[in-house]
Amino acid sequence: MSADITALTGNWTLDPTHTRLGFVTRHAMVTKVRGSFNKYKGTVSVPAEGIENAAIEVVVDATSIDTRNADRDGHLKSNDFFEMETYPEITFRSTKVSATGSGSLEVTGDLTIKGTTKSVTIPFDYEGTATDPFGNLRAGFEGSTVVNRSDFGLSWNAALETGGVLVAEKVTLEFEVSAIKDA
Numbered sequence: 001m002s003a004d005i006t007a008l009t010g011n012w013t014l015d016p017t018h019t020r021l022g023f024v025t026r027h028a029m030v031t032k033v034r035g036s037f038n039k040y041k042g043t044v045s046v047p048a049e050g051i052e053n054a055a056i057e058v059v060v061d062a063t064s065i066d067t068r069n070a071d072r073d074g075h076l077k078s079n080d081f082f083e084m085e086t087y088p089e090i091t092f093r094s095t096k097v098s099a100t101g102s103g104s105l106e107v108t109g110d111l112t113i114k115g116t117t118k119s120v121t122i123p124f125d126y127e128g129t130a131t132d133p134f135g136n137l138r139a140g141f142e143g144s145t146v147v148n149r150s151d152f153g154l155s156w157n158a159a160l161e162t163g164g165v166l167v168a169e170k171v172t173l174e175f176e177v178s179a180i181k182d183a
Helices: 068-077
Strands: 010-013 018-025 029-038 038-048 054-060 089-101 104-113 116-133 137-146 168-179
Touching: 010 029, 029 068, 038 168, 116 168
Parallel strands: none
Antiparallel strands: 010 038, 010 168, 018 029, 018 168, 038 054, 054 089, 089 104, 104 116, 116 137, 137 168
16 A cells, blocks of 8 residues: 555546545534535546646536435525536536645645636545555545635525524535546
């Protein structure tokens, strides 16, 4: 198992059966709602020149949103939030990758949600590499960042009688990534 991120090279593909692209936000000011996107494609290309020259691209099928509640998922898919008939994909394309240590990196890139693109930076911990029982070389990463949903046109809300709003502005994006090195 290698834990030095600067040693990674080659082309990698996100493994959707072992990767979670999730989110969490406050609901009614007192609880949290968690969800994930269950369909996506992602690639990482790291040339021999090093991790700082990596290119990362992820395309998410926005209609695969899953908060474990069909009514809430339906509302999120509607024009109040994601307008998924018009904007069926969420995309991320890296613009800068920096090793911040042998076991960590920061990925900055363009996140596009609902037709709006904003630059976001995501710090990641590198969990290392291992060969699975099927001969695949895997690399693991975990990271998260906070975005303001209104910045992406996701501004629907409802006032609460007790004060505050139903859905918080801040959303934590969570990434638990397993990537397989292409043969």
